[in-house]
Amino acid sequence: MTDDAMTTAESVPSSTDEPHNPIAGTLDDLAREPGVSKPDPILIASGVKRSFGGLVAVDVDRVEVQRGAITALIGPNGAGKTTFFNLLTGFDSPDTGHVELNGRSIDGVPSHKLAAQGMVRTFQLTKALSKMTVLQNMMLGAKNQVGENLLRALISPLWRKQEATIEAEARSLLERFKLSHMTDEFAGTLSGGQRKLVEMARALMTDPELVMLDEPMAGVNPALTQSLLGHVKQLRADGRTVIFVEHDMDVVQDISDWVVVMAEGRIIAEGPPASIAENQQVVDAYLGTHHDGELDFGDLGSSTDDESEAQ
Amino acid sequence: MLAFNWDIVFTQFFSQGFGTQAVVFALAAIGLNIHFGYTGLLNFGQVGFMAAGAYGVGMAVFWLNISFWLGLLLGVGYCLALALILGLPTLRLRADYLGITTIAASESIRLFVRWRGNRERTGAAEGINDFADAFYDPNVFNRIGSRPYRFLFFEYRADDLWVMLIGWGVVGLCLLATWQLMRSPWGRVLKAIREDEDAARALGKNAYSYKLQALAIGGVIGGFAGMLQAIDKQSVQPDTFNPVITFMIWTVLIVGGPARIWSPVFGAIIFWAVISGMEAFMRELLGTGLDDTLEKFLNLSVQNVSQVKFMVFGLALMLLMRYRPQGIFGSREEMALDDR
Numbered sequence: 234m235t236d237d238a239m240t241t242a243e244s245v246p247s248s249t250d251e252p253h254n255p256i257a258g259t260l261d262d263l264a265r266e267p268g269v270s271k272p273d274p275i276l277i278a279s280g281v282k283r284s285f286g287g288l289v290a291v292d293v294d295r296v297e298v299q300r301g302a303i304t305a306l307i308g309p310n311g312a313g314k315t316t317f318f319n320l321l322t323g324f325d326s327p328d329t330g331h332v333e334l335n336g337r338s339i340d341g342v343p344s345h346k347l348a349a350q351g352m353v354r355t356f357q358l359t360k361a362l363s364k365m366t367v368l369q370n371m372m373l374g375a376k377n378q379v380g381e382n383l384l385r386a387l388i389s390p391l392w393r394k395q396e397a398t399i400e401a402e403a404r405s406l407l408e409r410f411k412l413s414h415m416t417d418e419f420a421g422t423l424s425g426g427q428r429k430l431v432e433m434a435r436a437l438m439t440d441p442e443l444v445m446l447d448e449p450m451a452g453v454n455p456a457l458t459q460s461l462l463g464h465v466k467q468l469r470a471d472g473r474t475v476i477f478v479e480h481d482m483d484v485v486q487d488i489s490d491w492v493v494v495m496a497e498g499r500i501i502a503e504g505p506p507a508s509i510a511e512n513q514q515v516v517d518a519y520l521g522t523h524h525d526g527e528l529d530f531g532d533l534g535s536s537t538d539d540e541s542e543a544q
Numbered sequence: 545m546l547a548f549n550w551d552i553v554f555t556q557f558f559s560q561g562f563g564t565q566a567v568v569f570a571l572a573a574i575g576l577n578i579h580f581g582y583t584g585l586l587n588f589g590q591v592g593f594m595a596a597g598a599y600g601v602g603m604a605v606f607w608l609n610i611s612f613w614l615g616l617l618l619g620v621g622y623c624l625a626l627a628l629i630l631g632l633p634t635l636r637l638r639a640d641y642l643g644i645t646t647i648a649a650s651e652s653i654r655l656f657v658r659w660r661g662n663r664e665r666t667g668a669a670e671g672i673n674d675f676a677d678a679f680y681d682p683n684v685f686n687r688i689g690s691r692p693y694r695f696l697f698f699e700y701r702a703d704d705l706w707v708m709l710i711g712w713g714v715v716g717l718c719l720l721a722t723w724q725l726m727r728s729p730w731g732r733v734l735k736a737i738r739e740d741e742d743a744a745r746a747l748g749k750n751a752y753s754y755k756l757q758a759l760a761i762g763g764v765i766g767g768f769a770g771m772l773q774a775i776d777k778q779s780v781q782p783d784t785f786n787p788v789i790t791f792m793i794w795t796v797l798i799v800g801g802p803a804r805i806w807s808p809v810f811g812a813i814i815f816w817a818v819i820s821g822m823e824a825f826m827r828e829l830l831g832t833g834l835d836d837t838l839e840k841f842l843n844l845s846v847q848n849v850s851q852v853k854f855m856v857f858g859l860a861l862m863l864l865m866r867y868r869p870q871g872i873f874g875s876r877e878e879m880a881l882d883d884r
Contacts (some may be wrong), residue, residue: 246743269695322746324742324745324746343745343750344745344746345744345745345746345748345749345750345751346748347748348746348747348748349748353746353747353748354746355746356742356743357745360740360742360743360746362735362736362739362740362743363739363881364735364738364739364878364881365732365735365736365739368640369732369735371745372729373732373733373736373744373749374747378729379729380729380730381727381729381730381749382730383725383730383761386724386728386729386730387721387724387725387727387728387729389724392728392729397727419877419878419881421881422881432743435747436745436747438749439748459773470841482777
């Protein structure tokens with residue numbers, strides 16, 4: 234990592250510094266098995282099952298997500314990662330099973346109410362709101378807006394002050410994501426990578442405890458990937474919890490504290506990133522049961538490499 | 545050979561462009577603009593809301609024997625009820641379901657009110673007549689005289705002027721309310737839902753509730769259009785509320801360009817000015833002794849002028865879609881974002 238090379242022991246904090254990892258080491262002593270209990274779980278899913286006709290897309294016995302950590306959800310295509318994500322975020326409801334957020338059941342809670350409880354998600358196919366400016370995209374994200382009520386919307390003085398506060402907050406977040414120059418552009422004119430940044434920044438406008446990112450690096454060029462990774466680490470440094478779906482194993486190695494592996498709807502392995510590559514079940518899931526030997530992360534395919542070749 | 549009278553053509557063009565029909569269509573299109581332009585709701589039954597408003601007023605006087613002014617409230621109530629009936633079951637589904645439901649509902653309303661069993665309440669096929677005298681009592685233009693007023697190319701009866709004064713006033717208030725709502729955080733949520741409903745939901749916005757609110761507000765404004773139509777004609781007839789009206793309202797909105805404040809107003813003015821001016825032009829042309837030639841080569845005759853004017857307008861609309869798809873006020877830059 235170029236970031237590491239530039240960081241020296243006594244350097245003053247700057248943007249190139251690796252963000253601090255407040256929970257480093259806390260997960261080291263846990264058993265490396267599916268469903269293992271975490272010291273301080275923010276999200277617990279148990280018995281979550283979802284089938285489409287005869288196909289069981291998700292069948293998760295138990296998974297706990299450590300508060301303040303970056304947890305990666307990986308697995309081959311069709312493993313049920315995105316479906317599981319939708320079940321956790323209220324965009325789909327499980328046939329059976331329970332999900333708890335901060336110890337409270339969120340079964341049947343509609344997706345729009347989860348933002349109020351501190352959970353926010355992004356999408357695999359980026360949902361930048363094309364015909365709104367970047368600033369409008371950002372300001373939409375803020376919670377508890379007085380002017381979002383129909384009757385109060387008619388009376389500007391009721392919301393003008395709050396609007397100014399939200400705008401200032403949005404501008405400072407855009408500054409942090411280095412998007413200030415795009416503030417007044419339509420979001421539809423941004424590049425794919427910039428849209429990913431806007432979507433992440435917009436999610437932060439809800440001041441979430443738990444950020445759920447569905448393939449945040451997909452289709453992003455390598456240079457921007459580094460920047461996105463930095464932002465994800467910064468979320469952890471700010472004390473937020475991150476769960477992300479990813480294909481790119483290099484990314485997973487670099488930033489995650491804990492990795493959950495799914496295959497055919499089930500969770501087949503859990504552990505710190507370094508332990509995952511040695512796990513025989515993971516090797517089997519990715520490469521088929523007849524493959525011998527340890528898994529080289531290169532084998533798992535890096536979307537970053539694919540992207541750069543394509544460009 | 546008889547002389548071609550340009551005065552009649554221009555009088556039709558300008559008078560109808562700002563006349564009572566233009567007001568009615570401007571109002572209906574303001575409602576549709578809230579539905580489609582700002583929220584992305586496909587409402588193919590705006591005429592149903594017009595009928596709800598018109599019958600609210602008519603039935604209040606005819607059936608319930610209450611005052612005309614309370615009838616206005618009943619009309620608003622009908623529109624809100626219709627919005628709930630249409631929206632509650634369909635707005636959780638994909639956008640096209642609302643489109644199908646609205647077109648069916650507007651036809652159902654028309655057939656229901658014209659059903660003989662409803663003769664006591666809606667007047668069935670004969671409709672309700674002469675119920676709006678209360679509206680014309682305070683008409684300030686009556687005191688001046690009974691001849692039509694003429695100024696340049698504008699020519700109106702006293703009753704028309706009164707309807708236009710109130711009507712354009714209501715248009716102004718509706719535009720003001722739309723403008724205020726769309727610059728508020730509430731309007732920002734609507735536009736976000738139009739762009740991507742799931743993104744809005746992920747950010748904690750109750751898309752379903754917002755869509756229902758937008759449907760109700762746009763529907764009530766459509767109801768105002770129906771009330772004004774009924775008042776203008778002093779009559780509510782089931783067959784004036786046929787689906788063609790809905791598509792004329794869409795035309796008005798598309799000519800102006802969706803999601804622009806002034807589009808419905810200018811769209812309506814242009815639509816009625818061109819349609820009426822064109823009809824007068826063709827009738828004048830037929831009156832100059834060219835009628836045999838026109839009928840022989842273009843099949844144009846006095847009998848089909850009123851159809852031909854819509855055909856010509858349809859052609860103009862196709863050309864507009866080809867060369868200026870964003871409408872008159874829309875921005876090409878924004879339109880291009882759809883393709884990305």
